[in-house]
Amino acid sequence: MGNLDTVFASLREAQKALALVSRKEKDEGLRAVMKAIDADRQAILTANRLDVERARASGMKEALVDRLALNDKRINEMIDGIDVVIRQDDPIGRVLDGWTLPNGLFIEKITVPLGTAAIIYESRPNVTVDAFCLAYKAGCAILLRGSSAALESNRALVTTMKRALAEVNRFPDAVALADSGSRDEVDEILTARGQVDVVIPRGGRDLIRRVVDNARVPVIETGEGNCHIYVEPSADFESALAIVENAKIQKPGACNAVETLLVHRDAAHQFIPLLAKRLAGRVLLRCCDRSRAILAGAKDLPAALKVEAAAEADWETEYLDYILAIKVVDTLDEAISHINRYGTKHSEAILTNNLASSQEFERRVDAACVYTNASIRFTDGGQFGFGAELGISTQKFHARGPMGLEALTTIKYRVRGTGQIRE
């Protein structure tokens, strides 16, 4: 017997019941959780302060401490996220298709809950609430395995959520926190065939790698984002400058930040110096030989501009930092080939005013989200209108891109007859 066996069993029992209730009952549970998080705000913030103090004492980088820290605004965002999920249609019981066979059998394809999901994630406590509310609305149980750095915050949040569900008698056992902090616990989750229907690792490359290598249950890989923006000569350069700046600087640690800029040779001489001026002092540029030569020959560049030579490794790197790789390409085809070779199939953009180029880019780039003339920072469940997200799938299997309610559903065929037998 593993340590989580009783947890798995109670998740499954709660899920079987939750799978059958109407939207009204699920929304009542979510509304109770929403109110309870608001009411328990101080206790949650106090618990979070403990995590933050410990993290600082242990020398955690401030950028990571920032991901961990809660404040009133972030609690409000959690609450708003639940509210958006409440307002969404029930993803369960939808008839996706239906037809009658020549023999009179009537077949319907309907959505049903996937079952029990487990999420293994790093420090951000909002994931605790997002994952719970999506799973709950989709009739799924959820096992939360947060990082030890967020242990007090997660305990406070899960205690509040479970108490709220218990008070309105709406399946408190449909959510559980795996909080032993041991690696064995993760292995137990990854091998829980028949108990866990999907594991979603949400975090850095190493975490995802370890999960994929050890899992015997289905996995949805998330979040690795080596994303590109490709600029054509016909693009509106003012808009393009704003988009590249936004995609690089607004949140460089996010998976949907841009890492490599590709510029068509006919745009390069004008666009790259403009961009260098815009980003000087804020972003280090790692340039291919041609873009470096352009910058070396450009006039009036700010003294604060830092430029280094790019190596092959730069094309493969998700910096998650104030660094941007730049490469000049000769053709749209070269840009697409570069992206399909080095990209992680996350979010890719073309900035152009050429319709044929936009269409070819959309068709040939193999990624969850392909953009024309917008910042790739929009790849996000909240931005897409899903209210919350379980993560951003970078795989093609089962779910792709920002994962909302639908990623936690599967289908069932309902077949009704009048005595048909097979000839």
Add this chain to the structure above:
Amino acid sequence: MGNLDTVFASLREAQKALALVSRKEKDEGLRAVMKAIDADRQAILTANRLDVERARASGMKEALVDRLALNDKRINEMIDGIDVVIRQDDPIGRVLDGWTLPNGLFIEKITVPLGTAAIIYESRPNVTVDAFCLAYKAGCAILLRGSSAALESNRALVTTMKRALAEVNRFPDAVALADSGSRDEVDEILTARGQVDVVIPRGGRDLIRRVVDNARVPVIETGEGNCHIYVEPSADFESALAIVENAKIQKPGACNAVETLLVHRDAAHQFIPLLAKRLAGRVLLRCCDRSRAILAGAKDLPAALKVEAAAEADWETEYLDYILAIKVVDTLDEAISHINRYGTKHSEAILTNNLASSQEFERRVDAACVYTNASIRFTDGGQFGFGAELGISTQKFHARGPMGLEALTTIKYRVRGTGQIRE
């Protein structure tokens, strides 16, 4: 370098091109294959005879030899299957959803090919053609890894298919046969991350188990079918007898055959003796204590009737044979609990005239296909109208039930803007 590296690379190149062509071009390729199989009929049958002779010489059971053997009728069925797939709509490029964000970004969710699929299967050569034509229509490349027993048949079929595609210049490299016969080859397929997007094992429990345990690429589990039929007192017994007989006898080796019959106690005294008369001499009955007592007390049972006591193991067993387990249950709830405990989530039926029972069964039974008043033998891609099938998924992840074209697709979000950046 693995032995299959050049095969993977050429599949991928062909897939990238096939992904972009229109339905017309794909259907031309399929039509060429259809005609070529017809034209090469004698060569295919000759190759198949070699396999069959070897199989008989090695002592293969006749039931398995029958699965391996081709004849004119079966070749015609292959050809008809391709024709149905040709007549189906293109599963690629469909817009599944679309919406505009408050900032004006226009998002569309469109279907795209999953990529390269690999299928590892046992003796039936029709799977070779079914898997190819579904993959091709879905813009996917397919790697076929058939059993060594069908090697000559598969070589003949794949040679014909590739030649036909080459003659019309329509991506002959989108299909390949892995025919070394070594186990290493299977391991290479199972660990080909980035080269193979899904592996579908189609065969016995041991094959599926080995694939799941060793795969580092996504797997769709198929075909294990411990299926039930539950009979209520309100059922039409004449129809129920015909359905149970059909589900047990029409093809006992199929995954959608019935293995355990559950009978409500108020139907048991009348229905079980009727069924025993119907199946006597053809099916061995493994009965629970109550059903055995009923048969012991029944009059006029045929001498050919064979009855044995069921043990716990019988509820878990997929016989794939002329054996039927029988259990009397007190309630609908007990029937559903039994099915959800012992079933393999494949196909489950209730025979009743009670609407509430039918609805509760449909909602609570966790299976790919839930039937009311029909034989479960209809769970089949061909029967469902998909033309062919890759197999029947018994998992909930990505695909469930009979897998046709849709199982080989994924989605892409297409996002079009006019310079939007994230605030």
